[in-house]
Amino acid sequence: MSDIKLNDPEKVVIIGTGPAGYTAALYAARGNMEPLVFDGILPGGQLMITTDVDNFPGFPEGIMGPELMMQMRAQCERFGTRYASDIVEEVDFSSWPYTVKGGGYEVKAQTVIIATGASARYLGLPNEERLQKSGGGVSACATCDGFFYQGVDLAVVGGGDSACEEATFLTKFASKVYMLVRRDQLRASKIMQKRALNNDKIEIIWNTSVEDVLGDTSVTGLALINNKTGEKSTLAVGGMFLAIGHVPNSEPFKKWLATDESGYIETLPGQAATAIPGVFAAGDIQDHVYRQAITAAGSGCMAALEAERWLETRLEELAEAAEASK
Numbered sequence: 517m518s519d520i521k522l523n524d525p526e527k528v529v530i531i532g533t534g535p536a537g538y539t540a541a542l543y544a545a546r547g548n549m550e551p552l553v554f555d556g557i558l559p560g561g562q563l564m565i566t567t568d569v570d571n572f573p574g575f576p577e578g579i580m581g582p583e584l585m586m587q588m589r590a591q592c593e594r595f596g597t598r599y600a601s602d603i604v605e606e607v608d609f610s611s612w613p614y615t616v617k618g619g620g621y622e623v624k625a626q627t628v629i630i631a632t633g634a635s636a637r638y639l640g641l642p643n644e645e646r647l648q649k650s651g652g653g654v655s656a657c658a659t660c661d662g663f664f665y666q667g668v669d670l671a672v673v674g675g676g677d678s679a680c681e682e683a684t685f686l687t688k689f690a691s692k693v694y695m696l697v698r699r700d701q702l703r704a705s706k707i708m709q710k711r712a713l714n715n716d717k718i719e720i721i722w723n724t725s726v727e728d729v730l731g732d733t734s735v736t737g738l739a740l741i742n743n744k745t746g747e748k749s750t751l752a753v754g755g756m757f758l759a760i761g762h763v764p765n766s767e768p769f770k771k772w773l774a775t776d777e778s779g780y781i782e783t784l785p786g787q788a789a790t791a792i793p794g795v796f797a798a799g800d801i802q803d804h805v806y807r808q809a810i811t812a813a814g815s816g817c818m819a820a821l822e823a824e825r826w827l828e829t830r831l832e833e834l835a836e837a838a839e840a841s842k
């Protein structure tokens with residue numbers, strides 16, 4: 517952040533740079549709020565690890581995820597948005613203006629917009645984590661890593677739209693893709709199910725969970741258990757892709773804000789406002805229902821407009837109070 521000129525206090529600090537964070541920054545910048553944006557754990561968010569985006573309005577031929585995010589970033593910059601390439605480690609909402617800490621800096625903020633999104637969920641097995649961190653064949657991003665598995669047998673864990681999409685995508689490279697589904701049915705939409713079920717290279721193994729990931733330096737197989745019969749087995753695969761949903765990145769905020777049982781930040785009905793005045797949440801951090809780039813962008817817009825109006829009223833009230841006390 518060293519080359520950024522900070523205001524004291526900032527009118528708005530935006531945390532996160534997915535479609536929600538960028539759209540909030542765009543509206544805030546155009547509202548003369550001079551937003552300071554913290555990039556977050558994955559600058560650009562989840563669309564940075566996807567390929568074609570065909571459902572974002574305005575791109576009849578589709579657009580690559582990273583390209584879309586780069587354009588959003590540039591659009592915000594055009595109106596004076598400042599970016600801090602840091603992760604926010606801590607916030608303090610106990611007194612106003614609020615405090616946002618990250619990258620060794622402590623920033624005072626009159627309003628805060630949280631748009632930290634969600635990250636891929638893992639099974640939580642020790643060998644899974646080891647082989648994921650070492651790049652040994654455990655991944656949650658088929659579009660990022662699929663290319664490395666030419667002619668290899670792979671497993672995809674999960675039965676939702678993501679799992680069907682990832683499994684279908686991986687058949688471009690893999691010789692065979694096993695979908696490991698913990699129940700006897702898929703959660704995925706009918707159209708996505710059909711795509712997976714009609715693909716000759718995909719075999720679904722029902723009622724099955726992964727108990728362990730096998731392999732020293734790279735995945736050689738999976739230890740499985742049948743959830744109905746309790747029968748254990750081993751599946752020889754060269755890689756495991758997780759598609760079992762996402763976890764909201766709400767950790768630094770849980771001390772201050774109510775979250776639901778899955779960790780999503782709760783906002784007031786129909787608003788981006790949280791229970792703390794001047795603190796707003798937008799995008800996947802507060803939406804476990806739609807989770808689309810366009811809905812995240814829409815809620816980012818709501819958050820910025822609400823922040824602008826809230827701050828205007830707050831500053832008017834403070835000015836009136838100061839006048840009255842003279």
Ligand code: NDP
Binds near residue numbers: 705725805
């Ligand atoms: P979902 O929550 O829809 O599905 C998660 C899947 O993982 C379910 O099959 C679930 O099983 C399974 N699962 C969860 N935890 C475990 C576990 N510990 N072990 C094994 N399996 C597990 O997540 P998705 O990421 O698939 O989708 C999220 C949202 O994004 C949805 O709304 C979806 O429609 C949307 N989406 C849309 C796409 C598109 O339209 N192109 C593409 C991708 C996502 P169970 O069913 O038993 O709970």
